[in-house]
Amino acid sequence: MSKALSALALLIPLALFAGRAHANSQASGNGGTIQGVVVDPTGAAVPGADVIITNAVSAYKQAAKSGADGTFRLVNIPPNQYRVEVTAPGFQVYQQSVPVHTQVPIQVRAALTLAGSTETVEVSASAEVLENVPAAHTDVSQTLLADLPIGTTGQGLSDAITMTSGGVVADSNGFFHPQGDHGETTYVVDGQSISDQQSKTFSTQLPANAFQSLELVTAGPNAEYGDKTSMVVNAVTRSGLGQKPTASLDLTYGSFGTLGEEATFGIGDSQWGNFLVANSDRSGRFLDSPEFTPFHDKGNNETIFDRIDFQPGGHDSVHLNLFGARNWFQIPDTYDQLTQDQRQQATTLSFALGYQHSFGPQTLLSINPFWRQDHVQYFPSSDPFNDTPATVSQNRHLTNWGTRVDLSYANGTHNIKVGTQLMQTRINENFDLGITDPAFNPVCIMSSGNAVIAPAPVSPDACAGLGYMANPNFSIGLAPFDLTRGGSLFHFRGAANIDEEAVYGQDQISFKNLTLTLGLRFDNYDGISTDKLVQPRIGFSYLFKQTGTVLRGSYDRTMETPYNENLVLSSTTGSGGLASN
Template sequence: GRKIQLTDIVTPFVSSAVGSHDNLVHLRGNELSLNTFINGVSFFDNPHQLFTPGLSPDIIQSVNIITGGFPAEFGNRFGGILDIVTRTGFDANNHGSVTIGAGNYLRDNASVDFGGHSERLGYFFYAQAFQSDRFLNTPEPRRLHDRGRGSRSFAQLDYRADTNDFFKLALTANGTNFELPNTTEDALRGRDSFQRNREQTAVFSWEHLFGSSSAVSTSLYERLASARLLPTSDPFSIQAGGLRNDITLGAKSDYSLFIGSQHAIKTGIDLMLLRLREDFIFDPRGNEVEIEPFAFRGRKSGGQASFYIQDQVRPFKKFTANLGLRYDQYSVVTSGHALSSRVNLAYALNSGHTVLHFAYNRFFAPPPIENLLVSASLGFGGNPPRISRSNHFEAGVTHSLLDNLVFRLTGYWRSDRNSFETTELANVRIFAPTTFDRGKAYGIEFSARLSEIKRLGLSAYFNYTAQRAFQTGPISGGFTVEAVGPGERGPAAFDQIHTGAAGLTWRHHASGFWASAAFEYGSGTPATIPNDAGEKVSLRLPDHFVANFYVGVDLFRKERCGLGLQFNVENATDRVFAIAKESEFTPIQFSPPRFFSGSLRLRF
């Protein structure tokens, strides 16, 4: 199906991905785990649609999803890294497309793109608009007050000054407006809370080649991300509103040196300035909430300086080691620094068809920036969310068979000092970063990938993960009024033990017809729910199985102008199931119902 949100491309291909409350995706037992690198530059902003408008998958030329064995060049978030290269006019070759999509629940979208180039200048432009009557996961099986719409735009200019110098400017401007979903009680009161997210990003890069053995790449970058919560107009519901403005400015430079076939050395520095502005009001207005009314105004500037060096060395033919060190110095509401070692080893057997791999990585992860200031102000004892420090071990084997089929088995274990969580302020969708004193996550992942068998037109994938995630008190930061004592341990809210995904695609190349099926399974996440006597009971939400089906045809593929048609059925059984319960003070959230949609794409 057509993917509108960036997180939609993660779930089918990462075996540990767990869908959760408010459309969040958790990887390998991490709460806020996705880290997007755009043309080599990363930002602290959370890519999930509750926090930012997000990046459209349509502008991606290629993406490498990394969930373990992290080289030293990557920092800040370590559940899953999306290393994205954006589309360029040098590949578009004076072509473009127009896509129109429609579906039930007002799931309509439209986009246009065009790119071309001269001898030295490449240009690519993209614009998208979308809407949905089922924008966020809802606190009841039926939809009440959940409409959202948004637009995204992207432009990239590439300039080849000569054979050794390349310049690139990538620009984005995105926005979403959406209602906050209601319960039946909220709807009867007339609650009409609304949120507006905005984001603007610019990345300017220069790459210079020193012959064929070395290169330097330097980038200047900035981002403005904002979220405005408009309070409800009814006189009975909890009153909450506010504005968050996060500004990021930075400069990054990387130097690469290749010494024969044995060494690929890379070193770099990243200097980032963060300017956070937060204004919030909160009033329970007689509702049973244990948080007192407050008005908050926060202003804080800080940043991070990072340096790394790594070497991918091949001391002999079958053995490869990626060894590195990374230093991070961070200061916003809390300060800290760390020297992190990265050891990633791979040994090939059976003429390269079997590869054994092992990794030990130390992680230094500053807290998320969304609502960080108010979290630091209102946390237990005035303690701010803390920097997370982790030790991560991974080992596994990859085996390829007949050049089409690849099996991968991986086990991982991670121990955290200060484990991230988010807590919601009294069901008004203001989430603040929180840290538990300790965290632990471990699991086993199995995946199989069948590349397309050309004569049959078949390709497939299968993913399965068995994993656990635990967190231990006490808590720092956040809005929580749950007193978690020192040493008190429990499963994380995203602790889904069994997760599976599978897919099969068939293509008839002569006609351009194709059909695909995708399946997802989850064993359920933990929740605390009061029973009939009012006592709190810990249980697991029921397991779920989701089936999605897609069919389409690509016409006039050999002509300059082509036409693509697609029809989708998602959650074909129309089973609406409980996804997650963020805390005992917020309601359960439910999955989307059955979706029908279709799209038409004109290529020119």
């Protein structure tokens, strides 16, 4: 596995310089590209024409001007259906409907007609608004993200998903349940696959203001998506390509002393771009409190995200996503835990490179190596007996690294993608636990059923001799770690590597009103447990234009993988935990 990943990594710098500059170009990442030329009735180039793409549902809009040779290019376009509109003085308005569901640049030839001409101009398609694709999904634009009432500290992305997608139920502290399944969500951010839990109690989240768009897939995932597929979040981040210097600064204040600062800055031209996001927020109610009045519940979150784009030639594009974040918070107490001072810190570092090379106007190669690490530390009170009912400490690392390679081909009818993903997850866990409440696992009980909290006896056999009854619920597996009865801390140190290999192929076939998807995926999972599975993915959608209705159906076989958080510990203790040992 490691040798295969290293070999792929060595191919990347070679590929960066292998392409020659041609007329084709594309944006690196999950976003699409629309490019083409504006011509007059004689076929001559029309410079300075205004080209605008819009989507009436998401309110997404991007504009460009045709150059001296009549060419134009719009990049980093979220997957959706768009209306292309071209205007120029002395010519009629040109309109065309263009679906963007591939990373292969879509070519548009806008042949303008002279103003006042009686000639009828046939465009390639009407300006449809509905997406005729089999996958059931919700499109969330940057405009909608900015309008959402996201105010919860450290979980803006979770809140955005919960507010905009059907079939998703919110839980505490940023957890959510897509399609009734807990946390089985894969995030694909500009080609980087992230399937670890993203709630603020386990990790950190990319800031919501870093996204250009989110595509939330809840049924009919394509074959390129695996691991955890109850929901797939296909995310396109904001880019500075072709952007004049722009910046924003938002300050918010709310109840519980909640204070937030969000800043963005973007700059670039046709060959390079940079978009930076820096956020910070803090609150006196960082986690959901077990009491009506929160106490010992302060926390803060800091995130920084930077996307760097570079297009050295017409056939090549590169982007680099850099992300760092930190959550620090107190564990909220109840009224019977007034002396407890438990805290947690989670830090995340992520580096994701994307390289794309186009082989002509219809074929595109994408290579996406990535590295991501979560480091979570849980701190007990300085005095273990201030913690109740147990004192706990943790120090764990969760590291993902790997490479994803795709080859895409699109010709108008067929949208084909074949690819592979190789990934290794390295888990390192350190965990300590000790019982500090003598009533939590009492050896003996009184006739009234109340616990005997005396440090002796330590064996149920001695209860009757002291006038007590043996506790029928006594867990002998916890007795060695009961600090109130002479026990010692439970110490756990464990590590594991999980290797995952996947290959997939899919074809989206578009007819007049019918769209079909045919896909096949194979996953091999080799970790603490092992499994492999062939997964067919078949879907269809049919557009009834008269009523504006899309009928969708799909059959999907998926292999859901285990959670990586605390996986080594839970696998060692077994399904019943320490109490059953």
